[in-house]
Amino acid sequence: MTKRQDRQHKEAPALTRRGLFLGAAAGGLGAALPGAGHAGSAEPMTPAEAMSDAANPAMHLEYPFYSAADETAPQAGIETPPQRYTMFMSFDLTTRDPRDLQVLLARWSAAIGLLMKGRPVGQVEPERTAAVGLDTGEALDLGTAALTVTLGLGPRVFGPDFGLADKRPSHLRELETLPSDALRPGLRGGDLSLQACAEDPQVAYHAIRDLARIAKRTGAAATRWTQMGFGRASAGKGQETPRNLFGFRDGTRNIREAQDFNQHVWVENGPDWSHGGTYQVVRKIEMHIENWDNAQVSVQNAVFGRHKVTGAPLTGQHEFDAPDFARRDAAGSPVIPVDSHMRQMAHEENDGVKILRRSYNYTDGLNAVGRLDAGLLFVSYQNDPAHFERLQRRLGTSDALGEYVSHIGSGVFFVPPAPKEGSYIGAELFG
Amino acid sequence: MTKRQDRQHKEAPALTRRGLFLGAAAGGLGAALPGAGHAGSAEPMTPAEAMSDAANPAMHLEYPFYSAADETAPQAGIETPPQRYTMFMSFDLTTRDPRDLQVLLARWSAAIGLLMKGRPVGQVEPERTAAVGLDTGEALDLGTAALTVTLGLGPRVFGPDFGLADKRPSHLRELETLPSDALRPGLRGGDLSLQACAEDPQVAYHAIRDLARIAKRTGAAATRWTQMGFGRASAGKGQETPRNLFGFRDGTRNIREAQDFNQHVWVENGPDWSHGGTYQVVRKIEMHIENWDNAQVSVQNAVFGRHKVTGAPLTGQHEFDAPDFARRDAAGSPVIPVDSHMRQMAHEENDGVKILRRSYNYTDGLNAVGRLDAGLLFVSYQNDPAHFERLQRRLGTSDALGEYVSHIGSGVFFVPPAPKEGSYIGAELFG
Numbered sequence: 001m002t003k004r005q006d007r008q009h010k011e012a013p014a015l016t017r018r019g020l021f022l023g024a025a026a027g028g029l030g031a032a033l034p035g036a037g038h039a040g041s042a043e044p045m046t047p048a049e050a051m052s053d054a055a056n057p058a059m060h061l062e063y064p065f066y067s068a069a070d071e072t073a074p075q076a077g078i079e080t081p082p083q084r085y086t087m088f089m090s091f092d093l094t095t096r097d098p099r100d101l102q103v104l105l106a107r108w109s110a111a112i113g114l115l116m117k118g119r120p121v122g123q124v125e126p127e128r129t130a131a132v133g134l135d136t137g138e139a140l141d142l143g144t145a146a147l148t149v150t151l152g153l154g155p156r157v158f159g160p161d162f163g164l165a166d167k168r169p170s171h172l173r174e175l176e177t178l179p180s181d182a183l184r185p186g187l188r189g190g191d192l193s194l195q196a197c198a199e200d201p202q203v204a205y206h207a208i209r210d211l212a213r214i215a216k217r218t219g220a221a222a223t224r225w226t227q228m229g230f231g232r233a234s235a236g237k238g239q240e241t242p243r244n245l246f247g248f249r250d251g252t253r254n255i256r257e258a259q260d261f262n263q264h265v266w267v268e269n270g271p272d273w274s275h276g277g278t279y280q281v282v283r284k285i286e287m288h289i290e291n292w293d294n295a296q297v298s299v300q301n302a303v304f305g306r307h308k309v310t311g312a313p314l315t316g317q318h319e320f321d322a323p324d325f326a327r328r329d330a331a332g333s334p335v336i337p338v339d340s341h342m343r344q345m346a347h348e349e350n351d352g353v354k355i356l357r358r359s360y361n362y363t364d365g366l367n368a369v370g371r372l373d374a375g376l377l378f379v380s381y382q383n384d385p386a387h388f389e390r391l392q393r394r395l396g397t398s399d400a401l402g403e404y405v406s407h408i409g410s411g412v413f414f415v416p417p418a419p420k421e422g423s424y425i426g427a428e429l430f431g
Numbered sequence: 432m433t434k435r436q437d438r439q440h441k442e443a444p445a446l447t448r449r450g451l452f453l454g455a456a457a458g459g460l461g462a463a464l465p466g467a468g469h470a471g472s473a474e475p476m477t478p479a480e481a482m483s484d485a486a487n488p489a490m491h492l493e494y495p496f497y498s499a500a501d502e503t504a505p506q507a508g509i510e511t512p513p514q515r516y517t518m519f520m521s522f523d524l525t526t527r528d529p530r531d532l533q534v535l536l537a538r539w540s541a542a543i544g545l546l547m548k549g550r551p552v553g554q555v556e557p558e559r560t561a562a563v564g565l566d567t568g569e570a571l572d573l574g575t576a577a578l579t580v581t582l583g584l585g586p587r588v589f590g591p592d593f594g595l596a597d598k599r600p601s602h603l604r605e606l607e608t609l610p611s612d613a614l615r616p617g618l619r620g621g622d623l624s625l626q627a628c629a630e631d632p633q634v635a636y637h638a639i640r641d642l643a644r645i646a647k648r649t650g651a652a653a654t655r656w657t658q659m660g661f662g663r664a665s666a667g668k669g670q671e672t673p674r675n676l677f678g679f680r681d682g683t684r685n686i687r688e689a690q691d692f693n694q695h696v697w698v699e700n701g702p703d704w705s706h707g708g709t710y711q712v713v714r715k716i717e718m719h720i721e722n723w724d725n726a727q728v729s730v731q732n733a734v735f736g737r738h739k740v741t742g743a744p745l746t747g748q749h750e751f752d753a754p755d756f757a758r759r760d761a762a763g764s765p766v767i768p769v770d771s772h773m774r775q776m777a778h779e780e781n782d783g784v785k786i787l788r789r790s791y792n793y794t795d796g797l798n799a800v801g802r803l804d805a806g807l808l809f810v811s812y813q814n815d816p817a818h819f820e821r822l823q824r825r826l827g828t829s830d831a832l833g834e835y836v837s838h839i840g841s842g843v844f845f846v847p848p849a850p851k852e853g854s855y856i857g858a859e860l861f862g
Contacts (some may be wrong), residue, residue: 048512048669050488051577051630057481081479084631085661124678125739129729136724137678137739138662138792141671146482199482200515201632202662205794209803213724223803226796228661230516231569231633238479240572247555247568293567293644298560308556308568361569363636365657365795372640372654 053143058083058199061146065113067418072276075418075425076116077148077197078358078381079261081236085201086229086360087208088282088377090154090190090411091221098162102430104220108151108194108211109424115207118144121214136213139206145199149207151425152193152280152413167429169414170270171279171384178389179396180407187284187409190224195280195379201228225409227284229360229377241311241319245361245374246292246404248304249311252319253346255356264354267383273428276417281355281388283378284362284409290371292404303400305340313342325349339400345391353390355382375405385412484574489514489630492577496544498849503707506849506856507547508579508628509789509812510692512667516632517660517791518639519713519808521585521621521842522652529593533861535651539582539625539642540855546638549575552645567644570637576630580638582856583624583711583844598860600845601701602710602815609820611827611838618715618840621655626711626810632659656840658715660791660808672742672750676720676792676805677835679735680742683750684777686787695785698814704859707848709812712786712819715793715840718806723835734831736771744773756780770831776822784821786813806836816843 045055053059063080067073093101111121122134158168174189194211196204205228215221235241237256244250255264267277292300297308305323306313313323315335325343327335336343347354360377367373380388396402419425476486484490494511498504524532542552553565589599605620625642627635636659646652666672668687675681686695698708723731728739736754737744744754746766756774758766767774778785791808798804811819827833850856 045488046669047492047577048667050492051512051514052671056487056489057476058487061478061481081482083482125728125732129732130727132725133678133728133731133739136676136720138674138676140674140678140740146478200662202792205661205792205805209720212803223797223801228794228796230636230659230661231631236479238477240483243569243571245567245569247564247571289567289640294563296561297556297564300564301556301560308564309571361633361636363659365659366654370654372643374636 056199059143059145061199062118062144063116063146063148065109065116065149065418066421069420073418074266074276074278075148075150075415077150077195078265078278078356078415079236080146080148080197081239082232082234082358083146083148083197083199084232085199085204086195086197086232086377087201087204087226088193088195088229088379089208089212089226090224090282091192091194091212091215092224093156093161093191093220094222095220096161098164098430100218100220101157101162104192104215104218105151105426106424107214107218109419111211111214112149112151112207115149115210116144116147118142118147121210136206136210139203142200142203142206145203147196147198147203147207149211150195150197150280150415152195152415153426154189154191154193154411154413156191164429167271167273169267169274169277169279171386172412172414173385175281175385175410175412176389178392178407180392180402180405181396181410182406182408183410184408187225188411190411190413192221193280193282193411193413195282201230204228225284225411227362227377227409229362231361233359233361233376234357244359244376245287245289246300246304248300248306248308249319250359251357252306252311253342255354260354261356264387265356265381265383274414274416278381278383278415279385280411280413280415281378281380281382281385282409282411282413283407285376285378286373286406286408287375288404288406289374295404302337303341303404305336305342314340337400339398341395341399341401344395344399350391350394353387355380355387355391381415487630490574490576492630493549493575494547494577494579496540496547496580496849497852500851504849505697505707505709506579506581506846508581508626509696509709509787509846510667511579511628512670513663513665513789514577514579514628514630515663516630516635517626517628517663517808518632518635518657519624519626519660519810520639520643520657521655521713522623522625522643522646523655524587524592524622524651525653526651527592529595529861531649531651532588532593535623535646535649536582536857537855538645538649540850542642542645543580543582543638546580546641547575547578549573549578552641567637567641570634573631573634573637576634578627578629578634578638580642581626581628581711581846583626583846584857585620585622585624585842585844587622595860598702598704600698600705600708600710602817603843603845604816606712606816606841606843607820607824609823609827609838611823611833611836612841613837613839614841615839618656619842621842621844623652624711624713624842624844626713632661635659656715656842658793658808658840660793662792664790664792664807665788675790675807676718677723677731677735679731679737679739680750681790681807682788683737683742684773686785691785692787695818696787696812696814705845705847709814709846710816711844711846712809712811712813712816713840713842713844714809714838716807716809717804717837717839719835719837720805721802726835733768734772734835736767736773745771768831770829772826772830772832775826775830781822781825784818786811786818786822812846
């Protein structure tokens, strides 16, 4: 072989045995892996085939946007097992006319219904091409990718401008100032929120981009702040607990069961129309990962109250072992430190309060002094934002993790139930 | 059913028939889709299973970092069919001692070899936990994900400081100032480059983060500029042509065949050690997507010389139809406008010059005036950076696309061949 042929030969790596073995071991799905399916025929997938949308079942998942006529259902993107990627954006209302808000909610809902089916929000290339495209086109070939778009209404929607005060969800108000706050002016609040989650970030980006375009065209709302998340940092039922950028499993004790959703997430009081909705809290949390990386791992473990690699509580061996908050070491100190994150957040220590976390890792590249600029787009759902405040006030005061994080962005929104086919999110507010 | 049960019922969307049909149609892999494989047993995958690493064959792809003892091979990440995600970072050397550079290249190479096997660069949780972790841990459970890390050497490596001038690759020098330049001081240059590409962005981020840590610990280099890319905007052999954030297919005429790699990409002149390497040009290209979205699609089509949806040249019906640059319309004007991007870039109009493009879409969120801040991390490989300059000088002068883009970041690097097992990238420079 010539040197050139050698190079081309290197061009064709195959699915390794090790890779296939890992797949089979991790999910018991080995037999269904395309590579494994071809094993008998000695025709392994090419890398291009393995990387195609066709080979990844997650790219074909489709969630319903509308609820059935005879049920009240939450919007998708809350109970939904967290997809890998997110694009979050909040908006300021630029109108005082409730009809403008109504039109925007109706147009957004219609568009979200299309997007979640993998369809463009309108023609990409109109037949009369001397027109502006209604859809920007970058997701044309990408399929559904498990897209969900979740829409929230901020406190000002129910303020004096729009005459909707009597429809205000009981607990919707601005968040209190919290001890961890280092909020930046450009990353605060918003009157409306959109969170797109998907198995392809380009699908999520496209959804938010085209919804922001619709907002601009209606003249009802303008962009306020946004964040893309590149890795899920929360698990739903049946999912492995992912890791945050501190390298720790995040959310081992997160809500997963229906009874917890009913008890802690879905709203059951206040105006009728709000029942079955929930409150969304969004925090952009900067993580000082270079400082963190310089901390001893024993310190890191004490900060979380868990072992870094296994995720086990410091009193246990396995991730899901129940933490023993009472156990003390030979010196008489609690094995799970009093100021550890797990203990501070534990429902056992907070009158049973639980919140659903649905967060994402993000990076903003490098900061002004050349350090890695990264963190967590924290998103929680609960039936009262006071539950978030209670936990966060405690964390901000006495949590060992506080030294390594800054809360730089914040928003709170009420997320109405899903609309019925033919209607739109928040329709009950009007008429 | 009660209302609560209804909600839980909504919780369990299944792989839709539509989704499975699309999968089968797109890649002929329908029979190998896990969902389809389960069809007979009436046990569809749950969404959590469909979204797991186990179900996605791309997460198990593993590329070799080292070349075999008897061959010269390029580094991975050039011919490799583009993975979905990238993390690029450039570095400034902070030493004048060639031994420091040597140590850094050796340590980086060893670490990259581990990372591409899905292994941490060192212990995450040392047994002696009163130590700092060698690996930051956030990719521990994520597998190989087709990771490649490609390392480049900037012009200053061969400048007066290090005594390596006689080893300088023949064409390595700073890029000329180009008419499209709007370069920002913080996004220029760099003495070393690392580009991680993977099917999971957290795997790519982790690789760059831990390599940057190694650079800092050796004291040899400091971070300069970085960019994450969230969607591949170039295709390799066997891959569908993806779309950039203008919504157009990008790179239909990109290099795919071995003879083009040999003729246009791999270096065959200059010092022996540089043979089989290539030159990497990186440009951060801001795309004014909100302006673009307000342009008529007929204008957009004329700017690219292609139809937006199909990607066909304006003289053809299908994406891969050969463009007919000579054809004129009834009024006598070229159907593919003289200033269209495709025509300006065409090898037919540039003495046969071709470059390999391997670019990624990015977003930086919103800019200072609330507009979507997004663009293309353009990466090209060629056996002479002058080929890039030639094309870009022409584009910057007379390309219709120029109105909608700004080149804000730039770097040029020589990418040595892959090391042999037991050696490291650039070993031939020392000793």
